[in-house]
Amino acid sequence: MIKRRLENKIRESLQRSPSVALMGPRQVGKTTIALNISENIPSIYLDLENMLDLERVRDITAFHEENREKLIILDEVQRKPEMFASLRGIIDKERRKGNKAGQFLFLGSASIDLLQQSSESLAGRIAYIELHGIDVLEYTAQNSGLITPLWLRGGFPESLLAASDQDSLKWRRDFIKTYLERDIPQLGPRIPAQTLERFWTMLAHNQGGVMNAAQLARNLEVSAVTVGRYLDLMVDLLLVRRLQPWTFNVGKRLVRAPKIYVRDSGITHALLNISTYNDLLGHPVVGGSWEGFVIENLLSVAPSNALPFYYGTPGGAEIDLILEFSGSEKWAIEVKRSSAPSLSKGFHIACEDIKADRRYVVYSGNERFPMREGVIAIPLHDLMQELLNTKK
Structure with a gap:
């Protein structure tokens, strides 16, 4: 345990x-x-x-x-x-x-x-x-080495600690089925389980994408209002995260729709029938999955006075995660799966737009080092520990 x-x-x-x-x-x-x-x-x-x-x-x-x-x-x-x-x-x-x-x-x-x-x-x-799922700090405290099992299986204890990847996947599929067929109907909404599963799977395919209610509505053959109701339900059940855009006045046109993440990476993979780490690496969702995994882990340790946002403009300036602390201090955090991260010009422009106080890129390596324009490349584990220390 x-x-x-x-x-x-x-x-x-x-x-x-x-x-x-x-x-x-x-x-x-x-x-x-x-x-x-x-x-x-x-x-x-x-x-x-x-x-x-x-x-x-x-x-x-x-x-x-x-x-x-x-x-x-x-x-x-x-x-x-x-x-x-x-x-x-x-x-x-x-x-x-x-x-x-x-x-x-x-x-x-x-x-x-x-x-x-x-x-x-x-x-x-x-x-x-x-209570979030088991996170990187909790997992690595008792399991040295790679965090890939946690990323693949997600943070639900019975999924993470299953005897094999196949046993883990079976648990997550049963979890999804139980939520759709028993738990959600108990809360009152009269939504066909098959429809809600399709919706959940669409969100997983578009992990980390900007919400497009009209497109989802067309695919489900329902109204955009109904799609909004489905999304509200999944957010309320703590299964989906709706990451709001940072939209304070910077004198630019901004992307104003939220980004959507299935909160547990293991559930994301189960919805997409990804059973092994090799399957994950070859799947188009791998980048979005890693981004969502990093963001959920960071938010699991962020202090209560840190509000999360993302930033985007039609011109390509973007930041994956902004943490805005009381007192208006802002951390700009970019997520890269590469072990040798590089940053686009759009990230630097976005940091200037929001006047970021700290600039980080979370990557898959194990060492912390400085990059140009005040950016720090940092492992996920280290940035989580830094956020924990801000609570003291």
Whole structure:
């Protein structure tokens, strides 16, 4: 089992906040972390997909009264969003008794439902944490050498740790099927599984491409509005990333549509039936896959005050990832799969356009070195560590 970095952060948050919401897609490791935490403090774990457990919290006030000395862990909390109204009163009552922290740990697979319901009732009483897939720092802490297995299989623990590439691919295909046929219908949308799978696969084929709703709509034979609704759903489920353009006034025409990424590289490859590393290297998506893999890893360690964007102009000036920190410091990050990276004139122009404070190119080598015009070539692992250090 690979140690997850966020486990300590969740423990610290529980010492400060009455409730903590841990969000992430299914099977990413939320329950494992919660059970690890429960081994060291008095806790009770309930899975709200289990009908018996769901019945036990139907009156959450009475349930809490019986278990008020324990951390109450509620898994798949989006199944019972109406309980959040009652939780506010419970938390405030405990505060008056001097119990200010560590009362509830919520686990949720659908971020938008959890955020909408809890933020209205629990403002100032809840801390939000997102759990990404296993990342490069977590993986290399226990696996020396190449990160290609992580890139190929993705960050879902059962996929990454499977006995073989074929076993991993089978797990990811089953994961996709389960989401399409069971999990998404439970959330309410009446979307045919076959249609949504086609949409998901189209996004994988165009990994890292600028969103073209009209083209997707024609291919799916639906309206552009419907395509937008499909995309909103996949983003809300933390399966797809919509990277917004940096559009502040620079006196130029800018690309204003978002870039779209299937967030887990292993799911991208499963949707495209890529089973081995050699298959990946020969596939047209290899460049987009590597770009998405790097961006997701960087965002998994970026501080909360770093907002992500990309930059593009019709004339070819572009930056793959901009991190804009509070205080307006901007990092411009280009992603190259080559072990000997070279940069286009468009990247340098874009850096001048946005007045980047730091300029990096993440490449597949192992050494950090300076390039011209203030650009630093840096391995992914090193830039992730640098971002982690900015949190201190």
